[in-house]
Amino acid sequence: MGRWAPGAQGRLEEAAMELFEERGFENTTVADIAERAGLTKRTFFRYFPDKREVLFSGTEPLKGKFVEAIVAASADTAPLDAIALGLDAMADLFTTIGDRPRKRQAIIGANPELQERELVKMIAFAAAGAEALRDRGVAEPAASLAAEAGIAVLRIAFEQWVTGPKGQDMKKLLHDSLAELKAVAA
Amino acid sequence: MGRWAPGAQGRLEEAAMELFEERGFENTTVADIAERAGLTKRTFFRYFPDKREVLFSGTEPLKGKFVEAIVAASADTAPLDAIALGLDAMADLFTTIGDRPRKRQAIIGANPELQERELVKMIAFAAAGAEALRDRGVAEPAASLAAEAGIAVLRIAFEQWVTGPKGQDMKKLLHDSLAELKAVAA
Numbered sequence: 001m002g003r004w005a006p007g008a009q010g011r012l013e014e015a016a017m018e019l020f021e022e023r024g025f026e027n028t029t030v031a032d033i034a035e036r037a038g039l040t041k042r043t044f045f046r047y048f049p050d051k052r053e054v055l056f057s058g059t060e061p062l063k064g065k066f067v068e069a070i071v072a073a074s075a076d077t078a079p080l081d082a083i084a085l086g087l088d089a090m091a092d093l094f095t096t097i098g099d100r101p102r103k104r105q106a107i108i109g110a111n112p113e114l115q116e117r118e119l120v121k122m123i124a125f126a127a128a129g130a131e132a133l134r135d136r137g138v139a140e141p142a143a144s145l146a147a148e149a150g151i152a153v154l155r156i157a158f159e160q161w162v163t164g165p166k167g168q169d170m171k172k173l174l175h176d177s178l179a180e181l182k183a184v185a186a
Numbered sequence: 187m188g189r190w191a192p193g194a195q196g197r198l199e200e201a202a203m204e205l206f207e208e209r210g211f212e213n214t215t216v217a218d219i220a221e222r223a224g225l226t227k228r229t230f231f232r233y234f235p236d237k238r239e240v241l242f243s244g245t246e247p248l249k250g251k252f253v254e255a256i257v258a259a260s261a262d263t264a265p266l267d268a269i270a271l272g273l274d275a276m277a278d279l280f281t282t283i284g285d286r287p288r289k290r291q292a293i294i295g296a297n298p299e300l301q302e303r304e305l306v307k308m309i310a311f312a313a314a315g316a317e318a319l320r321d322r323g324v325a326e327p328a329a330s331l332a333a334e335a336g337i338a339v340l341r342i343a344f345e346q347w348v349t350g351p352k353g354q355d356m357k358k359l360l361h362d363s364l365a366e367l368k369a370v371a372a
Contacts, residue, residue, distance in 0.1 A: 080370050119309050120302050141342040141363060146370045148338035155334070156327040177327060184266050184332045185371035 009047045011037040016054040020107045059121050063128050065089040070132035079138045083129055083150035084178055091170040105162040126151040153177045195233045197223040202240040206293045245307050249314050251275040256318035265324045269315055269336035277356040291348040312337040339363045
């Protein structure tokens with residue numbers, strides 16, 4: 001096998017999810033994950049700093065889509081609407097990754113340390129959204145408030161998507177959640 | 187000195203803040219804090235599980251005030267307005283604790299682990315606020331959205347209070363931040 005095993009990252013992710021489900025996150029080691037994937041620990045560490053980060057490998061691509069869509073919104077788009085376009089772009093990615101978010105959520109929900117990590121990642125999304133709004137000329141504190149409110153909308157919609165019946169339309173949940181926020185703030 | 191040294195908690199908090207400012211959080215030990223306060227490590231651990239928690243001892247009283255005011259709001263108070271009353275009650279506490287929040291913020295701002303901890307505490311505020319709203323009969327997701335939007339308002343106002351000129355009116359900052367949120371969501 002070459003130094004960069006083809007598909008190694010995906011195999012490691014799949015192996016980790018299987019093991020986290022079977023034994024729990026705490027009872028799984030990096031050696032276990034590498035063995036299940038038919039790879040070495042050394043290969044594991046080429047892709048991930050630790051076993052926890054396997055669960056968060058999707059965060060950066062999602063954040064990229066989010067920021068990209070905010071920046072690309074037409075100049076007359078209101079701050080919260082630009083954030084909503086960012087959330088829609090993320091929803092498009094979600095629909096392509098099958099059942100993984102649901103399994104992932106069950107693993108994270110069972111472990112307080114992982115829940116903390118998830119919260120911190122969510123706050124990083126808000127910070128990135130606020131920065132993208134400032135780049136569009138939105139002043140503070142409007143930029144941070146719009147971004148943080150948008151992340152609250154995302155959290156609610158995501159929780160419904162991941163805990164409710166399968167096959168729900170993530171974009172519809174996001175739009176409903178945003179409408180609810182607007183009603184609450186009216 | 188008696189088993190429960192009078193004022194021991196306050197002395198430990200003061201000693202910890204002094205040392206965190208002088209040497210940095212990382213370079214201060216529990217033994218240092220106890221020594222500076224003229225107390226034993228054993229006494230320290232009667233009040234705090236670790237040195238980090240010294241910085242978060244004010245969180246529970248604040249959360250208590252927050253929840254109490256939400257629950258006490260008149261029956262016809264809208265969800266976000268009930269949250270705003272909770273924030274006002276917290277502001278009343280802030281104005282009684284002098285320069286400590288400002289010093290505390292400088293210490294937390296210098297340490298990513300402490301920043302994470304602060305975020306997690308903020309999210310716990312949102313969860314407590316949402317629960318208080320549900321007790322008032324507010325349905326989900328309105329309860330969570332109002333509470334999380336309220337915490338975004340608090341974060342913005344608090345940052346302005348703690349980084350801006352001394353003697354600012356925390357309630358006014360909160361009200362301005364809330365008005366800004368409403369404008370953003372309109």
